[in-house]
Amino acid sequence: MLPFRLLNTIRLGVKNLLLHKMRSVLTMLGIIFGVASVIAMLAIGEGASYEAQEAIRELGSNNVIIRSIKPPEDDRASGGQGGMAVEYGLTYRDADRIRATIPNLNEVYPMRIFRENVRFASRQIQAQVTGTLPSQIELLNVPVILGRFLTDVDQMYRRNVCVLSESLAIRLFDFRDPVGGEIKIGTHYYRVVGVVGDRQRPGENSQALRLSNAEHFVYIPLSVARSRFGELIVRVSSGSREFERVQLHQITAQFALAEQVEPGSEQIRALLETSRDKADYEVIVPLQLLQQAEQTKRIFNIVLGSIAALSLLVGGIGIMNIMLATVTERTREIGVRRALGAKKRDIITQFLVETVVLSVGGGLIGLAAGLAIPVVVSILTDMVTIITLWSLALAFGISAIIGIIFGLYPASRAANMDPIEALRHE
Amino acid sequence: MEDIIRIENVRKVYKLGAIEVEALKGVSIRFKKGSYWAIMGSSGSGKSTLLNLLGCLDRPTSGRYFLGEDDVSDLDDDQLSDIRGQRIGFIFQSYNLIDQLTVLENIHVPLFYQGKDSPEVFEQCAALAERVGLGDRLHHRPSELSGGQQQRVAIARSLANDPLVILADEPTGNLDSKTEDEVLDLVDELHRQGKTIIMVTHDDHVAERAERVLHLKDGLIHRMVENRKEEEEPVS
Numbered sequence: 001m002l003p004f005r006l007l008n009t010i011r012l013g014v015k016n017l018l019l020h021k022m023r024s025v026l027t028m029l030g031i032i033f034g035v036a037s038v039i040a041m042l043a044i045g046e047g048a049s050y051e052a053q054e055a056i057r058e059l060g061s062n063n064v065i066i067r068s069i070k071p072p073e074d075d076r077a078s079g080g081q082g083g084m085a086v087e088y089g090l091t092y093r094d095a096d097r098i099r100a101t102i103p104n105l106n107e108v109y110p111m112r113i114f115r116e117n118v119r120f121a122s123r124q125i126q127a128q129v130t131g132t133l134p135s136q137i138e139l140l141n142v143p144v145i146l147g148r149f150l151t152d153v154d155q156m157y158r159r160n161v162c163v164l165s166e167s168l169a170i171r172l173f174d175f176r177d178p179v180g181g182e183i184k185i186g187t188h189y190y191r192v193v194g195v196v197g198d199r200q201r202p203g204e205n206s207q208a209l210r211l212s213n214a215e216h217f218v219y220i221p222l223s224v225a226r227s228r229f230g231e232l233i234v235r236v237s238s239g240s241r242e243f244e245r246v247q248l249h250q251i252t253a254q255f256a257l258a259e260q261v262e263p264g265s266e267q268i269r270a271l272l273e274t275s276r277d278k279a280d281y282e283v284i285v286p287l288q289l290l291q292q293a294e295q296t297k298r299i300f301n302i303v304l305g306s307i308a309a310l311s312l313l314v315g316g317i318g319i320m321n322i323m324l325a326t327v328t329e330r331t332r333e334i335g336v337r338r339a340l341g342a343k344k345r346d347i348i349t350q351f352l353v354e355t356v357v358l359s360v361g362g363g364l365i366g367l368a369a370g371l372a373i374p375v376v377v378s379i380l381t382d383m384v385t386i387i388t389l390w391s392l393a394l395a396f397g398i399s400a401i402i403g404i405i406f407g408l409y410p411a412s413r414a415a416n417m418d419p420i421e422a423l424r425h426e
Numbered sequence: 427m428e429d430i431i432r433i434e435n436v437r438k439v440y441k442l443g444a445i446e447v448e449a450l451k452g453v454s455i456r457f458k459k460g461s462y463w464a465i466m467g468s469s470g471s472g473k474s475t476l477l478n479l480l481g482c483l484d485r486p487t488s489g490r491y492f493l494g495e496d497d498v499s500d501l502d503d504d505q506l507s508d509i510r511g512q513r514i515g516f517i518f519q520s521y522n523l524i525d526q527l528t529v530l531e532n533i534h535v536p537l538f539y540q541g542k543d544s545p546e547v548f549e550q551c552a553a554l555a556e557r558v559g560l561g562d563r564l565h566h567r568p569s570e571l572s573g574g575q576q577q578r579v580a581i582a583r584s585l586a587n588d589p590l591v592i593l594a595d596e597p598t599g600n601l602d603s604k605t606e607d608e609v610l611d612l613v614d615e616l617h618r619q620g621k622t623i624i625m626v627t628h629d630d631h632v633a634e635r636a637e638r639v640l641h642l643k644d645g646l647i648h649r650m651v652e653n654r655k656e657e658e659e660p661v662s
Binding site for chain 2: 004005012015332333336337344345419420
């Protein structure tokens with residue numbers, strides 16, 4: 001009996017709203033935009049945070065990355081053109097000292113990194129060449145697809161061998177077997193001994209978290225990198241030459257447990273500080289970056305969420321406004337219903353149902369729009385968007401609650417009218 | 427015959443800002459079951475106030491009002507709503523049908539608020555529409571009906587809850603003389619079928635149809651007139 005009555009009340013509410021289609025649609029727009037923007041913004045925020053996490057995952061949350069950076073320009077640096085090389089950066093000694101003194105280390109990976117042209121036959125592609133130790137394969141976290149990765153033997157005997165990343169192998173060799181092929185890196189020839197998978201590419205959004213923009217990678221033994229490329233790097237730019245002397249470009253220190261990363265990174269900083277007089281390195285702690293990214297995302301979400309919530313609020317006020325007008329318009333009807341036995345709560349229910357139908361109807365349309373917007377954004381901007389179930393529930397729930405909150409005042413105003421006055425109303 | 431309505435020394439005072447207006451200054455009257463009354467009086471005589479009190483739309487400032495067996499003078503808002511829905515049928519001057527609803531739904535409104543919505547109830551409502559001659563208009567909207575037809579729907583609606591008393595407030599005030607007669611004939615018929623009817627009017631011609639006419643003046647009963655009827659009717 002009661003469900004039928006409620007059903008009837010809902011039917012009546014829909015009927016009343018359909019009497020003023022234009023008005024109802026305009027009123028709903030506020031809620032539609034509100035709900036759609038809540039869902040879309042949360043989806044975009046969620047996507048951004050997913051990208052950040054992916055980027056961190058690539059860097060490794062147990063790792064501390066120490067990179068050489070050119071110290072701020074000083075007299076010696078500007079004099080580089082005159083033949084004096086600028087000497088800075090991490091050294092083999094730094095790597096040894098880290099390995100020897102920092103506790104809880106799993107492994108230390110020293111690397112030399114250049115950008116070089118890689119040639120095979122007539123093809124030439126720029127790639128990131130990494131001189132590294134055989135154990136690096138564990139850090140890379142990519143599968144060996146063909147052949148093998150670098151070995152201790154390669155390192156010990158300084159063999160001119162290299163391992164290509166998958167995409168580079170395809171670009172250079174098409175679909176021929178690259179293993180055994182000879183490619184030219186810079187000025188020397190190397191034999192390809194293996195192919196490894198590409199590194200996972202984090203999204204475009206998290207550039208701050210990526211250490212390089214490279215797509216193609218070549219790995220050669222660290223000892224080879226040292227002897228073939230030397231430590232002197234010549235940069236030719238617009239008619240002038242710059243000389244730099246760098247031993248290691250990067251040292252990645254891997255800790256056993258995530259909790260050891262923060263104290264470990266402090267120890268590394270302290271260690272490096274004591275051994276030099278200039279700031280020619282930076283310590284990157286992916287875990288901290290992750291925390292910062294999370295923090296940023298939280299602020300981002302709060303700001304976006306507030307704006308979206310504000311538009312829902314405006315939508316709610318729109319509903320209240322129109323319902324107040326409706327109540328005034330239908331004063332006589334309220335009087336008649338009261339005279340014929342309607343209690344105050346019956347009148348409240350009637351008008352509340354109308355606002356809830358408006359806001360929930362708007363909520364449903366907004367939900368559809370909110371699902372569509374992130375898809376369009378993904379297609380147009382290449383951003384990752386993730387629609388979570390809870391954001392749908394949240395947006396929809398808020399719209400329903402707004403219907404009730406903003407409907408309550410007009411409804412109670414309708415219910416509290418004096419029936420005699422209401423009947424007399426023209 | 428038993429009294430269906432008994433009011434004793436009822437006063438009604440309205441506060442208009444600082445001024446108190448005494449609309450009813452102590453009225454006592456009894457309406458017997460099956461009687462047909464007209465209430466007359468100039469504006470400000472208290473006839474609307476009396477009708478509102480009788481209709482349980484308002485409470486007396488002092489005095490007692492018995493409707494049926496019960497004292498309804500001190501009931502709260504919800505209880506008064508129930509009393510209106512169960513014991514009183516209203517007919518208004520301007521019909522007061524609900525535009526969005528069909529004829530059948532309009533007749534059903536008093537029952538809707540009592541939670542009566544079985545198919546049999548709707549059959550009864552349809553039968554009432556038939557009784558007032560609108561059996562073929564069940565699914566029309568009020569706006570598709572003439573004034574006379576609308577008032578007949580309102581009469582059917584006033585019967586839906588099988589009330590103790592039907593209160594009519596100038597039911598023919600908005601009608602031309604031909605439809606006025608039709609509507610009044612319908613009211614007469616209800617009276618013949620044993621309904622208790624109290625009708626406010628300012629038209630002598632309309633008041634003639636009632637058994638008795640109550641004249642109010644300045645919030646007090648001025649006089650009571652008994653109409654002679656051609657028909658043989660027991661006057662109690």
